Amino acid sequence: MEEAPPNFGAELKDAFKPVNAWVQNGISWMADVEEFYRERAVIEKEYSSKLAQLAKRYFDKKSKKTASLSVGDTPLLTPGSLESASMTTWNSLITTTEIISQEHDKLANDMVAKCADTIKVLNSRYEAFRLQHEKFEKRLTTERDAQYSELKKTKASYDATCKELEGKRVKVDKAFDSGRSRAQKGYDHQMAEMHNIKNTYLITLNVTNAWKEKYYHSDIPDVLCSLQDLNETRVQAMNTVWRLSCTMESESRIRESDHMNALAAEIDRNLPHLDSLMFIAHNQPQNGWQEPPDFFFEPSPIWHDTDEIVVDEMAKVWLQNKIAKSQSGLYSLRQEVERRRKDVESMRAKREKARGSSEGAGGKTSIEEMDILRNLLSGQEELASVDSKRVALEVEVDTVRQACGDIDKNAHTHKFKSTSFKIPTSCDLCHDKIWGLSAKGMTCKDCGFTCHANCEMKVPANCPGPLDKTAKKALKDVRQHKGASTSTDKLSELPATNGSSHGLGLGRSNTVTSVSTASTSAPVAPARVSTPLGRSDTVKSTTTPISPVTASPKPPTRRVLAPPPAKYIAELPAEDMKADGPKAKMLYGYTANGNGEISVGEGKEVVVIEPDEGGWTKVRNGMVEGVVPTSYIEMLAPPKPSPAPVELEASSSRRTSMIKKGPVVPPRRGGKKLTHVQAIYSYKARTADEFDMAEGDRFVLIAEDDGNGWAEVEKNGVKKMVPANYVEKV
Incomplete structure (x- = not known):
């Protein structure tokens, strides 16, 4: 069974510096080989010159003595061009000496042109190619260290936020009656901010670990394999030069052909990977390579917390928007990664084909083969960069889903764009004014939801879809009315909604477990708001009422056609x-x-x-x-x-x-009478936990809307959910 070839990436892992130094030493050594052939060529040139001078000198002597030696000093008949057999033999010997001189001169020229100059060119190419690897590894290390630094900054930001949160808590404890509500509001805001920064820290933590794993298990092994390929290519090229010089000497020195053939056979046994095996044997650690440990969550010394993702309602909204942003770019990145991976595999196939061709042509490395190697390394560098972004987004999505499940299943994310407001505008989320004219706010292109740039990630993913101007204005009025109603009742309800000491929720850790995401998918439709007479009326514009179908020639697409959830109806x-x-x-x-x-x-x-x-x-x-x-x-x-x-x-x-x-x-x-509800709109179930409804269907009410826009009902012994604003009590 043939022994599997060695693989630096699989065997050496994080060993770029010693491998790079070893490959550099091999490339530098090529200069010695080049110098050897140049000096050898000088010797051959000197020998050729001396043989030529010797032949010329004895040709001159022969020409002076040919006649006397052939016919005597005083012949009676001039012999003309005739020579004696001895002189002819002598002439052949001198001529052979001259031919030998020319053969040595040709050998000297070939050694310079085909050996020394070739090695010089190869040395320059391989060194430039090695420097590309060094630059590639430096870039990978810089990106890895930058991610490590980002994790460190995120951790520092988390610690600072926790410290500030502790200060807010102390202020609430020390606040008097008149300032307690303001202190509590600051504390609640800081708590939400801490949760977001904590989630950012945890996500960055997972991204850094994934980046680290990719660096040590994918990026660096690829660079090491490429360096191994470069070194083995260099060895093969050296074998080619040595075999060529051996052949030239065999042809110029027939008498030494046996020795040259033995040397050629010895060169043939110098397989490129034998050097690699010896290097591995002398550079592999005794106990094997140990992977650096993963990063882990470090609780703040000020705010003692766990490593669980915060999944309360406010955090889930932020996480839902976070996963939506990650998902938006993940699909295109996956396609780009797959495309670049196919390009790399195609270039590797070309590389193998070119290597086979070079072996069939005597092992000569062509310029085309060097271009293939250079393109292969460039493709691997681009693939590593894009794949790192894909890994980061996938880890973000997986981290959120492991904590919250399919939080984005029925979410309808707002399509926000940066907006500059020329007139006073209120944020539909926090209901504060949006100040500034240079893109200080965001506006949903579909429903017209406006908010601060800092509030974008806190907006629930409940966009009703594309609306016309009249519907946007009506929904804007509903949101502002809801904000005004909520602000008036907020202080009076604080003691009933907090279970910690002093009724103000001053617990030191508010990390909660995952909750149902059904509330994020409540249907939205033409809004109904409370009137002073205690009934709900459809909000109407000054010109056109909000209805499932508008009067415009081309009505915009609506996501649902029914009243909004109860969370849009002010109490x-x-x-x-x-x-x-x-x-x-x-x-x-x-x-x-x-x-x-x-x-x-x-x-x-x-x-x-x-x-x-x-x-x-x-x-x-x-x-x-x-x-x-x-x-x-x-x-x-x-x-x-x-x-x-x-x-x-x-x-x-x-x-x-x-x-x-x-x-x-x-x-x-016991024996409390049942409450029935009747559907006032038709509804098509989106999941197995919901009922299909036709207008007029009756159900038994099990649980009313608890603020998420859904009510639990029973029909024929089966309990499921329906939109709370699609039914009314009978």
Whole structure:
């Protein structure tokens, strides 16, 4: 069985410097071989000159003595051109000496032209080719070190953010009543920022490890294999020169032909890879090569955390946008990598074919073969660069999916473009003003969503698709109305939504596990907003209402044709609720724990729909109805004149600063009557967890919308999800 040829990339791994030095020594040694042939040519030239001078001198002597030696000093008949046999023989000897002189002169010229000059050219080519490898390796190392540096910077940024977060937490603890809400807002913002930077750090960590693995297992081994190929090509070229010089000497010196043939046979046994085997045997470590360890997550000394990807709702939005950006460029990169890989394989096939041709032609390395080698190295360099980008994007996508699953399955990412606003514009996400005229904001080309450049990655992937100007304006009004409604209720609901000390969520680690991504795929359609009369009406433009089909000649493509999810419908303030029953006030904040219950913040006023039944009372908070523990509410007397705004603000501040723990919740009452809902729009299920609906279909309501735009219903004993804004209670 034939022994497999050695492979530097597989055997030596991270050994570019010694391999490069070894190959450089071999190329430098070619100068000695060149000098040898030049000196040998000088000797042959001197010998040829001396033989020629000798032959000329004795030709002159012969011409003077030919007549006397042939016919005597005083012949009677001039012999003319006739020579004696002895002189003819002598003339042949001198002529042979002259021919030998010419043969040595030809051998000297051939040694310079075919050996010394050839080695000089090869030496220059191989050295230039070796320097390309050195430059390639330096570039790979520089890119690797740059990635290491990026990881270090990301780690430093993460530590600094954690330190700042700790400072925000301390400020909240030390803040007085008047400044606590502002401190809490700063703390929440910094917490979200820390999560994003942490995720960036973890993603960069995985990218760096993948980059490192590619560097040691793909890039450097390819360079080493190319250096091995260069050295073996050099050895083959040296064998070619040596065989040529041997043949020339055999032809010029017949008497030494046996010795030259023996030397040629000895040269033939000098296989190119034998030097490589000896080098490997003397350079391979005793215990084998040890791969450098992977990088790992280092928790901040200020903010003690785990190495888990943060997957709370805000982080999932950022991750969803992150994976969308990565996916957008991954497909084209994969195609480019495949194309470049095919080019490299094609050039390798050409290289093998050229090597076979050179062996058939006596081992002569042609200029075309050198061009193939140069193109092959250039193709490998381009492939390594593009493949590194592909690996980085794939690791980003895999890292996010391992933590969150198919988070981008039903996502509809906004198509943002950089925008300069000439008029005052509010961010549809944080609802702050977008300042500056030089591309300080972003606008979705499909639905017109506007936001700060820094808010782009925080916008949920729920774009409704291409809309006309009228629909964009109406949806803009809905978003701004929602932002105004959310800001008014935010402070009063803080104690009910935080479970840590002081009711402000000051935990030192908020890393959470993965959650369902169903909320990111809720359908979006013509918006309905709350009115002061407690009902939902379709938002209308001053000229054209939002409907599934517009009046324009070429209506734009819509992604869905139904009302928006409940998260686009602002909750009615308590004072705007329809006065269709007695009112009560929440003595304690309550969080829903089961079907039919609702979450209400402390101090909120609700409308009592059904009186106490088994310790539970059915109430309405805004547009949401459900039951809360009777012990958590206090019935209110008929409305009195409202206190001054200052008194209300102070009262709200006192309620926010006081943490009350509600009484024990009674068991849920049995035999509660079922709530039915009826479809008001048709809907086609996108997954196996959703129902198909036709307008008028009835279902049993299991769980109302909890803020993600979906409701759980039951039909024929099967429970699935439907869009909450596609059904209404009956």
